Amino acid sequence: MPTVRLPVPSGDVWARTDYETLPDDLPVRVSLVHGNLVLNARRRPVHQRIARRLATCIEDAAPDAWQVDMDVDVLLDDDELEPSEIAPDIVVYSAEHDLYERPIPADLVALVVEVVSPSTKRKDRRIQPTLYAEAQIRHYWRVETDQTAPAFAIYTYELDDATGEYVATGVHHDRLTTTVPFDLDVELKTVREP
Template sequence: MPGTNWPYPPPNGWTAADLDRIGGDGLCGELDALQHIELVDGELIVMAPRTEFHRRVVERLRDELQRQAPPHLAATREMDVVLGPRQRPCPDVSVVTATAARDLDRTFYQPEDVLLVVEVVSKSSEIRDRETKPRRYAEAGIAHFWRVENNSGAPVVYVYELDPASRSYALTGIFHDRLECRVPFPTDIRLDTLVR
């Protein structure tokens, strides 16, 4: 990217628009080093390698949500959501409008496209996945947030719903064996199938 002093951020931090200007080989020819990044509070976050637990849960949860979603919605994985000029997180799984998902040239979604975001917590991202990113999703008005934790190899899902008055999430359920929700659409998932 012309005018950048990589790896140092610009004086006012990175912006969401900067991420679309990163070429396929990274900012300065790093190849795969920057292939999975996100922008949180103006800071580029290079994602750590995924565990097998994380990979399985993300893939299988996305598949199950897609299978159960009504036709006007679609489930996707690892697709950025631009929440503001300095906020472009990459949720592990999202449920978006089918209209937005049909746009094959897009590189991100807007908050109004997104009904649900899911973060699968990793050791390297605990604070971001538990505190920072949910706060930013709520401030942007995304109605539903799920957090998946690894409890000795078994997924536990914490389900949150947006309180529009406070623009913050309220915990509505903790699921250990079976995830049964009515919002944002009726969902019934046996959690052990996500890791087997």
């Protein structure tokens, strides 16, 4: 396996300008969380297939005001000392955002979805939802696969304005029907079947 050499940050922590200088063709996925560079495991094909299929269902239902993409950078916190920029599995964001610009500001994002993998359980269940809530992203969905839970399910959450935290709005095993962030009706068999 080739050695990966990353540039050194300009200070004690990684600034957004340092993060933006990373090459696009790194053999690992990286995120920026509170000024720290976080290396992420490569995704398994089953993870990518579930994410792609769900993203397609969401995109097919999305009104023209929204666009849907996978694995695109979202700027959660532009703090000069401890910025956070993460690429969720699926992002639903305003059509006003220029497709040639990255990252997507969190205030343009309506929904983020994470597909839980064996190596990302803690991050997808605890760490990232907290970061998304702090960035005031209105909706968060967590997809539990047969690899990570006893049964395939999509857990949906909405931001509670009073607490600034997510509250559960449903657990969907066979069908996901919702009106937020827009009308969507998905038979989950089409998402989970190999």
